[in-house]
Amino acid sequence: MEKTVNNKAWFMVLPVLLLVAFTAVIPLMTVVNYAFQDSFGNNQFFWVGIEWFQELLASERFHDALVRNLIFSFSILAIEIPLGIGIALCMPKKGWGVPVCLVLMALPLLVPWNVVGTIWQVFGRADIGLLGYFLNLIGINYNYTQDPIAAWATVIVMDVWHWTSLVVLLCYAGLVSIPEAYYQAARIDGASRWAVFRYIQLPKMHSVLLIAVLLRFMDSFMIYTEPFVVTGGGPGNSTTFLSIDLVKMAIGQFDLGPAAAMSLVYFLIILLFSWVFYTVMNNAGAEKKHYAGEE
Amino acid sequence: MSTTTGTATIETGVAAGGQAPRSRARARAQRTGSRYAFLVPTVYITFLMLPIYWLFNMSLKTNQEILSKFTLWPDEPTLANYMVIFTDPSWYNGYINSITYVVLNTVISVAVALPAAYAFSRYKFLGDKHLFFWLLTNRMAPPAVFALPFFQLYSAFGLIDTHLAVALAHCLFNVPLAVWILEGFMSGVPKEIDETAYIDGYSFPKFFGKIFMPLIASGIGVAAFFCFMFSWVELLIARTLTTTAAKPIAATMTRTVSASGMDWGVLAAAGVLTIVPGALVIYFVRNYIAKGFALGRV
Known part of the structure; x- marks a missing residue:
């Protein structure tokens, strides 16, 4: 659509601008302010320059949390994306099954995040939880509060439970937008099921998959509440992700300076990913228009 | 929705028109595949x-x-566990608090996002692309980064432990989201409609309220749903900004740990009750959920 140039449109954006300035810019400036200072209480602050940043980037604690978070995010993607595509392909395309599937699948998305944690905390317990009870019954020694591997497995299965539906819903929306004529053409050419998937369904899901991948990456990179409720970051530090570490530092220990420095670095990492997200998505949009123009 | 038949139709189609033995065999394989697809x-x-x-x-x-x-x-x-929740004010007030700030946040977010989304979808203006990207970055901001500065900011304004504080804080991620979703829906409305309305002598507010809003009603519904959803599920910020008077139900749940051990039954009952509002609203937007998650761009 051709847009007209009109700088008065700024007035329409102004309310959003003021609101977001209040909720985002002012707090962010506080963070920047703390990141360069040290405090000994009584609201006395001393300029320390980039000391906190040097300390943070050299600290093992931060490296470990970052690596754990990256491993977590990539395992989530490796499981949820193929699983989501597979389930979307098998979903009914019409009839009573469609609303039933959509509503039931979307349900985990609307459970408050700490309740997701509570649900899995209970579900995985060996004494009162269904999952833990049966795993121990068949001889697997499963205890997520003691065993780091069990804790990781619980956190990952919980995230798969919580968010795979998002991928399913997005892929499903992409699939139902494919015109029937494409399938007819494939049928006439005698295309195999794989060819239909590879050359018709996958390209049509391209843009929604991109959104799914990036949303899942970023949200899993910010994860806090669910693992915090289930494992509290433990056993030891084995499931302490960046957000958990940050909250521990900022609110638990009230180390304002280091926490602020970590916030900024953390935010910059995410900002980098959002930039990639935005650019790739815009390019994908431009490509789509390009193809549409050719048809 | 006639184009939504998908693979099921190919398979029956192949079966009906399968002349060559090879394609018949394949059709059979695909049919058994689709029979078990459910x-x-x-x-x-x-x-x-x-x-x-x-x-x-x-x-x-x-x-x-x-x-x-x-x-x-x-x-x-x-039903004793549920009775505990419905008779104890500190429990059911948690519910009322959650719903109050969630609704407040939804109204604020959608109201400010409407004109902004219209501006983004219809006009080019100085710095529009940068502004849009900046809004997006707020959706991507980790709440953990903002927990502490929010606490200090809202303390300074004396807003701690009020519904308004949580509603405003949740605007951090809901306003950008609402702008994105609404912009996606608005871009689907042809611009000629605006121009025709102006030629017919409509003023802008009248056009916006009487013609444009009904056209994007489903978009407004979806944006409101998503604001509701993300405000409802968020806890870190909501818990940081409240102590008692505006404490959300989800934060109240931590209270079940007492000296005599966990009160599992009440905890479970509270959990079930927090799922109910989501399950109710989801039914109304079931066909638009994916479009909303794709920020209006499917």
């Missing part, structure tokens, strides 16, 4: 429902039954 969503939904069932199951048991024996369904179903 199993995948069924297994998946079972996986989704089991933990929720378990929570529901626990909410109907007494603590004694939960801890003393392992039963797949309650021996003596009881």
Whole structure:
């Protein structure tokens, strides 16, 4: 659509601008302010320059949390994306099954995040939880509060439970937008099921998959509440992700300076990913228009 | 929705018109494939429902039954746990608090996002692309980064422990989201409609309220749903900004840990009750959920 140039449109954006300035810019400036200072209480602050940043980037604690978070995010993607595509392909395309599937699948998305944690905390317990009870019954020694591997497995299965539906819903929306004529053409050419998937369904899901991948990456990179409720970051530090570490530092220990420095670095990492997200998505949009123009 | 038939139709189509033996064999293989295709969503939904069932199951048991024996369904179903919540003000006020700030946030977010989304979808202006990107970055900001500065900011304004504080804080991620979703829906409305309305002598507010808003009603519904959803599920910020008077139900749940051990039954009942509002609203937007998650761009 051709847009007209009109700088008065700024007035329409102004309310959003003021609101977001209040909720985002002012707090962010506080963070920047703390990141360069040290405090000994009584609201006395001393300029320390980039000391906190040097300390943070050299600290093992931060490296470990970052690596754990990256491993977590990539395992989530490796499981949820193929699983989501597979389930979307098998979903009914019409009839009573469609609303039933959509509503039931979307349900985990609307459970408050700490309740997701509570649900899995209970579900995985060996004494009162269904999952833990049966795993121990068949001889697997499963205890997520003691065993780091069990804790990781619980956190990952919980995230798969919580968010795979998002991928399913997005892929499903992409699939139902494919015109029937494409399938007819494939049928006439005698295309195999794989060819239909590879050359018709996958390209049509391209843009929604991109959104799914990036949303899942970023949200899993910010994860806090669910693992915090289930494992509290433990056993030891084995499931302490960046957000958990940050909250521990900022609110638990009230180390304002280091926490602020970590916030900024953390935010910059995410900002980098959002930039990639935005650019790739815009390019994908431009490509789509390009193809549409050719048809 | 005539184009939504998908693979099922190909397979029956192939079967009907299968002349060559090779394609007939393939058609048979595909038909058996599609006959069992329903199993995948069924297994998946079972996986989704089991933990929720378990929570529901626990909410109907007494603590004694939960801890003393392992039963797949309650021996003596009881509503006592729910009664605790509905009779104790510190429990049910948590509910009222959550709903108050969620609704407040939804109204604020959608109201400020409407004109902004219109501007982004219709006009080019100085710095529009940068502004749009900047809004997006706020959706991507980790709440953990903002917890502490929010606490100090809202303390300075004396807003701590009010519904307004949580509603405003949640605007951090909901306003950008609402702008994105609404912009996606608005871009789907042809510009000629605006121009025709102006030629017919409509003023801008009249055009916006009487013609444009009804056209994007589903978009407004979806944006409101998403604001509701993300405000409802968020806890870190909501918990940081409240102490008692505006404490959300989800934060109240941590109270079940007491000296005599966990009160599992009440915890489960509270959990079940937090799922109910989501389950109710989801039904109304079931066909638009994916479009909303794709920020209006499917």
